[in-house]
Amino acid sequence: MIADPAAKYRAFQPISLPDRQWPDAVLRSAPIWMSTDLRDGNQALIEPMDATRKLAMFEALVKIGFKEIEVAFPSASQTDFDFVRMLIEERRIPDDVTIEVLTPARDDLIRRSIDALAGARRAIVHLYNPIAPAWRRIVFDTDQQGVKDLALAGTRLIKQLTEARPETEWVFQYSPETFSATEVEFAREVCDAVSAVWQPTPQRKMIINLPATVEMSTPNTYADQIEWMHRNLARRDSIVLSVHPHNDRGTAVAAAELAVMAGADRVEGCLFGSGERTGNVDLVTLALNLYSQGVHPGLDFSDIDRVRQVAEHCTRLPVHPRHPYAGDLVFTAFSGSHQDAIKKGMAQQRDDQPWEVPYLPIDPADVGRGYDAVIRVNSQSGKGGMAYVLEQEHGFALPRRMQIEFARVIQRVTDDHGGEVTGSDLFGLFRREYLDATTPWRYLGHRLEERHGHGDDAVRIEVELEHAGTVRTVTGSGNGPLDALVHALALEVEIIDYHEHALAQGAAASAACYVELRVQGGAPRFGAGVDDNIVAAAIKAVLSGVNRAP
Ligand SMILES: CC(=O)SCCNC(=O)CCNC(=O)[C@H](O)C(C)(C)COP(=O)(O)OP(=O)(O)OC[C@H]1O[C@@H](n2cnc3c(N)ncnc32)[C@H](O)[C@@H]1OP(=O)(O)O
Numbered sequence: 335m336i337a338d339p340a341a342k343y344r345a346f347q348p349i350s351l352p353d354r355q356w357p358d359a360v361l362r363s364a365p366i367w368m369s370t371d372l373r374d375g376n377q378a379l380i381e382p383m384d385a386t387r388k389l390a391m392f393e394a395l396v397k398i399g400f401k402e403i404e405v406a407f408p409s410a411s412q413t414d415f416d417f418v419r420m421l422i423e424e425r426r427i428p429d430d431v432t433i434e435v436l437t438p439a440r441d442d443l444i445r446r447s448i449d450a451l452a453g454a455r456r457a458i459v460h461l462y463n464p465i466a467p468a469w470r471r472i473v474f475d476t477d478q479q480g481v482k483d484l485a486l487a488g489t490r491l492i493k494q495l496t497e498a499r500p501e502t503e504w505v506f507q508y509s510p511e512t513f514s515a516t517e518v519e520f521a522r523e524v525c526d527a528v529s530a531v532w533q534p535t536p537q538r539k540m541i542i543n544l545p546a547t548v549e550m551s552t553p554n555t556y557a558d559q560i561e562w563m564h565r566n567l568a569r570r571d572s573i574v575l576s577v578h579p580h581n582d583r584g585t586a587v588a589a590a591e592l593a594v595m596a597g598a599d600r601v602e603g604c605l606f607g608s609g610e611r612t613g614n615v616d617l618v619t620l621a622l623n624l625y626s627q628g629v630h631p632g633l634d635f636s637d638i639d640r641v642r643q644v645a646e647h648c649t650r651l652p653v654h655p656r657h658p659y660a661g662d663l664v665f666t667a668f669s670g671s672h673q674d675a676i677k678k679g680m681a682q683q684r685d686d687q688p689w690e691v692p693y694l695p696i697d698p699a700d701v702g703r704g705y706d707a708v709i710r711v712n713s714q715s716g717k718g719g720m721a722y723v724l725e726q727e728h729g730f731a732l733p734r735r736m737q738i739e740f741a742r743v744i745q746r747v748t749d750d751h752g753g754e755v756t757g758s759d760l761f762g763l764f765r766r767e768y769l770d771a772t773t774p775w776r777y778l779g780h781r782l783e784e785r786h787g788h789g790d791d792a793v794r795i796e797v798e799l800e801h802a803g804t805v806r807t808v809t810g811s812g813n814g815p816l817d818a819l820v821h822a823l824a825l826e827v828e829i830i831d832y833h834e835h836a837l838a839q840g841a842a843a844s845a846a847c848y849v850e851l852r853v854q855g856g857a858p859r860f861g862a863g864v865d866d867n868i869v870a871a872a873i874k875a876v877l878s879g880v881n882r883a884p
Pocket residue numbers: 374377407409410411437438439440443462463464473474484511547610
């Protein structure tokens with residue numbers, strides 16, 4: 335990097351729009367979506383999709399609910415041309431879906447593109463040519479009139495060729511490519527000239543697509559450009575105003591949202607932001623952002639993992655694990671305070687109430703994600719996360735103080751070994767720490783006698799134990815089984831707290847017991863026991879606590 339970037343880079347000059355309206359707009363409905371996965375997405379791949387992959391992507395897009403799909407750049411390759419023919423000839427295009435193809439403003443390429451569409455029920459022909467100053471000078475060695483003439487010649491040829499094929503319902507789309515880098519007055523001049531040739535009507539609209547071919551500045555400047563065009567374009571009532579934001583600055587999603595607030599009717603992009611260089615705007619994120627605000631996007635991402643798998647298969651590009659809504663880790667909290675808040679939020683969330691689980695903008699279940707991955711445990715985790723996983727995956731609902739005690743055990747393990755502790759690791763550690771704490775005292779069996787009218791000795795217990803390898807039977811009485819047990823053990827044990835719950839549903843449910851106790855005035859300790867018999871579970875829990883005492 336150089337010390338003075340201003341010596342090399344110029345700041346983008348925003349347009350002046352002091353009476354801009356878009357900052358007060360609120361998104362209350364979804365725009366028209368157009369997927370360009372099979373064109374912009376495809377042209378950006380190291381290995382473009384073959385016909386099988388293209389078809390898999392097309393079918394996935396249809397299933398998601400896209401009604402406009404740019405399926406190819408037919409003049410670029412035989413694969414693309416043949417793919418369009420296959421869709422049409424094999425009648426693979428549902429009646430409510432319109433396919434689109436892209437063509438440069440060159441006669442031979444336009445003709446080939448229209449040939450590809452022969453026999454389509456309805457089709458969008460998308461013409462583009464770059465019009466920004468640097469492209470005029472560097473790429474085309476021409477002036478404003480030169481690029482305008484190119485756009486007009488292309489439009490005239492498309493009009494002529496499509497009028498000769500009335501069996502297809504034609505929609506015309508024009509993109510002043512590199513719009514984001516173009517003087518807005520000139521972009522309007524070209525678009526107005528193009529629409530004057532095409533002569534759209536409110537009943538037969540054309541699409542004007544204003545791409546941020548290269549994202550030039552902060553998203554508010556793009557929104558200003560779009561609002562200016564929205565307010566100044568001729569024949570606006572006959573035009574579907576579309577945007578096509580690229581992601582060079584990493585702000586394509588924001589740019590698209592602000593552009594729709596600024597008057598755009600339609601958004602072009604790709605699943606997960608595939609597309610040239612840093613990608614096109616990510617339609618999954620855009621759609622689910624709307625959903626999180628209570629606006630149905632009209633696209634179905636109920637099975638987001640399946641959509642991600644298809645996209646990864648077709649593009650051979652991985653979706654980042656932190657990708658909004660779709661990444662493997664986006665509904666997962668490792669950090670203790672987040673886990674604590676999510677656990678509390680999940681416990682309090684009611685189906686008939688607005689979603690309000692802290693840290694989770696949407697319910698993972700709405701996009702087909704389970705809750706099992708919501709909380710995962712590593713060295714950044716606290717008691718809440720550990721307790722959540724142990725309860726969700728193994729059914730043990732530890733009392734709060736026991737969570738704190740067990741979290742220290744887990745912390746030692748994660749500090750020593752690093753990495754994640756899975757649900758089964760957690761259960762293994764729980765078993766080792768509590769359930770397998772069976773020396774020196776091990777429970778073998780018990781008999782219980784309830785004696786009415788004996789006051790504080792209402793329960794008599796006889797417990798068969800193994801102590802340091804020797805089988806012994808001890809007896810004691812008390813006001814309840816635990817009291818009787820403590821007397822039978824003849825140890826100085828104080829029971830501080832006791833919890834129990836069933837571990838599984840039904841009559842054969844086993845019980846889990848947790849006992850907090852103090853042995854010989856020492857520090858409080860927990861013990862845990864599991865058994866089909868609730869008294870046996872409690873005895874095991876007491877013995878576990880006694881055995882764990884130092
Ligand atoms: C921002 C975008 O994503 S726009 C879409 C871009 N997508 C693609 O380019 C993918 C498919 N493209 C291709 O397969 C090829 O580029 C083809 C088949 C279209 C053309 O191939 P070629 O004839 O070999 O030309 P090449 O790829 O070098 O294109 C550059 C030429 O096209 C001209 N050109 C570029 N864009 C356009 C346009 N929209 N309209 C007319 N001419 C154009 C350039 O000025 C250059 O002309 P020159 O050769 O006279 O200097």
